[in-house]
Amino acid sequence: MRIDELSLKGFGKWQDASFRFGAGLNVFAAPNESGKSTLLQGIFAALYGLKRDYVKSARYLPEYEKYRPWHQGDYETIISYRLGDKSYRLHRCLLREREQSRLFLEPEWTELTDIYMEDRRKERPFLEQHLGLTRSLFTDIAWIKRGPLFAAEHLMPALAQNEEANPAASRMLAELDRDLAAIGKKERAESTLLGKAGALLAQKEAELASAESAWKIISQLTRQIAEWEDEKRDLEHLHSRLRQRQQLLREREQSWQKRWEHSHTPPKSDEEWEGWSRSAGTPKEKQIHEEARAALARMDACSFQVEKGKWDDVDRDRLLADYDRGVQLRRQWEEGHVQLAMLAATMASRGGRQDRADRQKKKGGAPTRLWGMAGALAVLGIVLAIFDQALPAGVLLAGSALLAGTAWVRMRAKANPSHVSDPAAQEIQNRQRELADLDDELQRLIGTWGVPSWETFAQMREEALGSLRDRESVQLQDRLARQEEKARLLLQWGEQLRAVWETEKAELEREQAAMLVELERVERQIQHLREQIARANGEVAAHDAVSLAKAKSEQEEAASAMQQLLQKREALQIARDALQEAVAEWNRDVSPGINERASEVFAQITAGEYRDVRLDPQEGFAVRLLEPARQLVLDLEQCSTGTQDQLFLAQRLALLSHVSQNSEPLPLFFDDHFVHYDDERLRRTLEFLAELSEKHQIFLFTCQDRELRILEPWLGVSDRHLVHTLG
Template sequence: MKIEELVLGSFGKWQDASFRFAPGINLFYAPNESGKSTILQGIFAALYGMKRDYVKTARYLPEYEKYRPWQSGSYETIITYKLAGKTYRLHRQLTKEREEARLFLDPEWTELTELYLEDRRKERNFIEKHTGLTRSLFTDLTWIRREPLQAAEHLIPTFTTAEEANPAVQQILAELDREVALIGKKERAENTLLGKAATKVAQKEQEKENAKVAWRTISQLTLQIAEAKEECQQLELRRSRLQQHLERSIGQAKVLQERWQRSHAPVSQQDWEWWEQTAHSEGELAIHQEARRGLTQVNMPTVAVQQMDDQLIPLQHDYEKGAQLLKQREALHIRLATLAVSALSSSPRRSASRSTRQDNQAKRRRGAALMWGGAGILSVLGLIGFVSGHPILGGISATVALLLFGFGVFLLRVGGSTGGVKQTADQDAVQDSQKVQEEIASIDAEVTTLVQRWGASNWDTFLERREGLLKSTNKQQSEQLLSEMAKTKQEADLSASWGEALRNLLDQEKNALETEQGKLRIEMAGIEERLQELREQMARGSGEMVVHESLSLSRATDELEEAQVALRQLQNKRDALQLAREMLQEAVGEWRRDSTPAVNQQASEIIEHITGGAYRDVRLDPRDGFAVRLLAPTKQMVLEQDQCSTGTIDQLYLAQRLALMHHAKQAEPLPLFFDDHFVHYDEERLRRTLDYVTMLAQEHQVFLFTCHERELRMLAPLLRQEERHAVHRIG
């Protein structure tokens, strides 16, 4: 196998870097940290990718993160290699999200990707199909380094060829090792199929137990939810009743408040009936009845006052009637006086002399003055009579005063008159006077009858009797007024006492209602809190039931049986694989008997050559990962590898890898990789080792990475003469 070209699109520090390789020695000379190891890792990544071997799922090597592109760019490689006379071009996209590998055949670049089937990890494994070597085996054989083998247990099948054993042995042993590793030997191993199956069985057993517990839990939860629902219904019914009671109590409180306000208003007879009819208790009814009885007793009328009223009313009526008659009588007297004056003025006085008329005129003036003076005196007497309560006396005095005043006026006006009155006028005046006198007599008779009805002889006696009755009545009315005021005060006191007693009772009832309402609200709040707790309990129970309902007991039982069957199948498969492996152990034993001496001989020859004969006898132990043991020539002691010097240890690792690779039956020689492997070699060891490497380079492609000039200096003559070799300077 020859690697012709490597292209690193973006890999570690390298970006869009291309390297072409010679078929012999490729010496990479550069200081440390210049990217030599990155090129080596790029070759391995281009050939095999960056995933681990011998694991069921795709797991990446630690180097995956280490060699991510330092700069922006696609994490990819392209490698061209020649194998079995054919040239292949392998493209790899290493980014996890869009990982891809494609294989082309030169020179037409025909794509061969689909010809390689994917394994269980969705990997096509092109190089493994070409060489029969996994990444671990390839690096174990070709990378000469100071480390133990990574896949020593998988190396043995690679040493068997078609001539030595059945052609299928190599593949069978490799598959057996993979299958046994995948299945595992112990059920407690977590990362093996057997361990996972056992874990699944245990998990299904636990799920079955959980399903049983869930079934019991669901039964309990169902019962608890039913009990909670029943309690909720009872509580809601109780809350509804309390709410109705509370609303009724609030309504009663409003009614009490209205009654309390109405108790301040005056109370009529209808109001008393309303109060008694709407009394809320016997105590309230007793308060109303007692107040009503007290008010009834206070408002009882006095009999004497009522009798005086019965006498005073007709007396007053007769008084008003008599006063009216007297007014009419006075008017008739005035008319009679007027008629008398008219009669006097109509007498003939034709024969009187002028002197006589003058004397008469003076006499008339004196008479008029006397009349007017008398009229004034009578007017004063009439006014006094009216003021002092003697209207009859006052009326008569006023009437006479008017007559005297009229006569005086008449005397002044008719004093100088000399005409006569006709006979017919005198006669009419006499007739009118008679009618007036008749009417006056009728009025006097009616007044006499009126006053005699009351036991009086005349109007003045009647007035005195009326005055006495009025005084008595006024006195009784005053006494009655005082009594009414006392009644009013008693009524006010009774009403106030009634209102205060009623309001005290209403306040007590209101306080009782408020206390009751407080208790009802507290009880309702407690019910609401309990209902909330029950609702939350039912919600939690329903949620838990939903969770537990997903755990079906029958399904868990079926899954447990399936898991147990799968575990038994894996156990049977493991037993079959172990049996097959045991059967192949004889072939391995034969290899050990036949091939181990050859491998040990090859390793001894290599160590003798590169140590200049200092060590000649080396053994590789296949049962211990091909560990190297050395026979000290002087003391004939067997030394473990780690008991030797640093340089000798490096040489033993070199002899181990080269011997194993020599006996690994490959169709073509594999390339060899040295990454600063000779750093602990002295000059003589390095010279002899490079001579041996030069000899190997006749068949193998060699990649030698170094940061020292010794390798370049020692190989310079060979590198200048041979076109088969090349020097790659980096940096």
């Protein structure tokens, strides 16, 4: 067998890593933690997967979790290997949730997967059928390491060279010996199956003897249990009725609580009063509802009477609107008079300058006096207007304007009659007409209310509004009084209702307390009966365990078991004798060849210092060495560490050589195996391996450089050998 190429899509630290191998030596020299052991395990996983060979409990090897991909890649391997004249490509997906393996024949990549049926591990045993070796046997033989064989009891079939040999003979012989020892030879031996069966048979016969006396006790207890069951059933019916009554009391309590809370929200409509009356639980409660409802109805029926006043028929909105309009007219009238006075003052100023010129010609005259009076009235009106005396200020300003206009007209008439139609005089006349219109509108407004003046209208308004406010105040007081009375009636209704309900609640609590006492009494009686029944049933069960029928059946089973053990012991003894003879013949055929090969290997790597090595198939192919000087047989533990490593190497190579004769040369794997070798031992061993690499493919993993130095003459002269760099 030759491994050509390995791809680790995801395996431990390796991700998307590919390796091509030579047909001879493949040396991997790299420091620790560089991935050498992971690569070695990757080769085994690619060939065989990571499931156990001999399934007992867990299906997967411990290495399954250890070598999960460190990165987020797939847990996959692809390996290409050659067997005879055929090349195969094996692709494995190792994830449990989608585990899959596919085998292709190269170079056409013809898929062969379905040719191989799944075994009990749900695994297709490609390599087992190719090589005749399970994963455990392959690693036991091909992986050279310190320690005993893992699957030594399964190794013998692979070493057999004839079809008549039983491949499981040694394991079966050991199992037969264990079974015979477990059964034993004497019936009185306490630690053997035969002794235990005899003791059990005696016990069952004693139990059968006591079964009849136990039957009478069981009959009495059964009748007593039936009576107690009837009494318990009656009490449970009573308990159920009490529970129902208790539930009704709880519902009454919940209803009472709701009514109590609802009583703080008085009814507001006839429908609510009707609802209260219908839900009344007692005549007293219903009477309280009806009396409160009647009192409220009488209060609502009583109408409020107020003596009719003088101003009750007054349209308040119209009065307020007319007053606001009058105030607006008065304001416009006052503003018009102020503007007229200012216009007159302006004309008076202009006329005064003309008069001074005329007085030079003609002293004195009536216009001068009018101008003086107009100026005095204007000044006084402005002063009153400043102090918010609107009415007197308006009268004075109007008089001032009138006098000023008269004086100006007279003066102009004397001086130049054509000035009478001056624009300023025309403006004064327009203002006077507007003021007259305002006076007329205001008189019409107050005339509709039948009063002679604005002051009388304002006084009438105040009287009417005061009368209306007084009437509204009386009506408001009446409404408040009615509301207070209604609130008092509803409060009285709630208090009377709750007083009745407090009596009801007290009665309800007494009923609940009595109910709890009765329930506790019944529950105690039921519990007492249950305990009596349980004790009686326990006694019945204890006696029933040795009942007549059961005791008879068990006695017969014990006698039958004793007979079967005797028959089995006889059959096992016959089988053991036959197997011992077969194994002896088998070992005579196989052992000499293995021992001879082991001795040859050990003699070559020790330079002839030791020549005789033996492997014992009966003890897992344990290794023993003959010391030439003293002719002593040495066990492995009696040798030095370096010698032990060489013996393990000789053991594996002898077994591998024997297995390879039946198939083809298998590869060898070394993972830092030569740590305890001195330089001379290492040189001789590596020279031997270099010769062996002409037939077998060898994988050598080391963290030291001395292997490379020793192997350098071979590594550089042939393309069969490769040095691999990891990193």
